[in-house]
Amino acid sequence: MLKAHQLSFQFSPGVPLLQAASLTLSAGQWVGISGDSGAGKSTLGKLLAGYLAPQAGSVTLDGAALPKSGVQPVQWLPQSPELAVNPRWRVAKILREAWTPSNAQCQAFGLQEKWLSRLPQSLSGGELQRVCVLRALAPEVRFLVADEISTMLDPITQVELWQALKQEAAQRQLGVLVISHDSALLERLCPQRFHLSGGQLTPW
Template identity: 65%
Template sequence: MLEACDITLGYRRGESVLRGISLQLAAGEWLGLSGASGAGKSTLGQVLAGHLAPRRGSLRLDGAALPRRGLHPVQWLPQVPELAVNPRWRIDRVLNEAWSPSAAQRRRFGIGDAWLERYPHELSGGELQRVVVLRGLAPGVRYLIADEISSMLDAITQAALWQALREEAEARNLGVLVIGHDAALLQRLCQRRVRLERGQLLASS
């Protein structure tokens, strides 16, 4: 179980971006998180993945504090994959940064062998997103924060990406927090949904 308890965070003095957020995500669960632009969805995702430290509150994994070193068991998958890779690295090095996916795993995500010798700018956004998602599935990862990872993709690429991710998540019993604006997508993917409004978390219908 991944638990966020009373998470509060603000970038400047004054009103907090997140105010007293408490959230639970079980292993194998798909939880949808929606909210208006600027509501703090990505901020919460980065807190859960250890990219941002909250002003107040705590994160726990199966009742224990999350590790501060080594591969983080919660991985944040960003909306813009170009921001998550080193532009000077070839795709083979990017993909193998945390682990070495097999050829079968690469094929599941539609990653062609010819891509491995290219640089990030030589792939489309959808192609690079598949690389970033597969890189985030390293052994030891138990939860994924999928932050609008398909919002910029066409319908066919979007469906293929979610199908590959679901297969991998189900095989490994990964918990997935799906952040997005598409209510139909969240309803289709997730067993449960919540919404961020004015820095607070509300149940969603």
């Protein structure tokens, strides 16, 4: 179980993004987070994945702190995949940074073999996002924070990406937190949903 307990965080003094926000994500569960731009959704995602340290409260995995080394069991997937990869690495090396997926897994996420020898900037945004999602699915991973990962993709690519991710999550009982402005998408994917506003999470 991934648990955020009474999280508080601010970048500027006197301007809190999160105020005693709490959230629990269990294995196999899909939870949605909506909120206005600047409400702190991405900050919450980064706290859950260990990219940021809470200024108050805690993030725990099965009651313990997140590990500080190795492949992290909670992976944060950003909206802009080009910011998450080394532009000088070929796609094959980017994937192997975390693990080596099987041919079947590559096919499920629509990765083409010819991409492996390319640099990331030669791929489209949708193609590179598929690479980044697959890279985040190493065997050690138990939870994903999907932060607006399909916002910039065309409708067909969106459907294909979410279908592949839902299948992989179901097989491995991955917990998935979906952050999105698209309320219709959250309603389709996530039985449990929260709205982040004023630093607080409210069910909707």
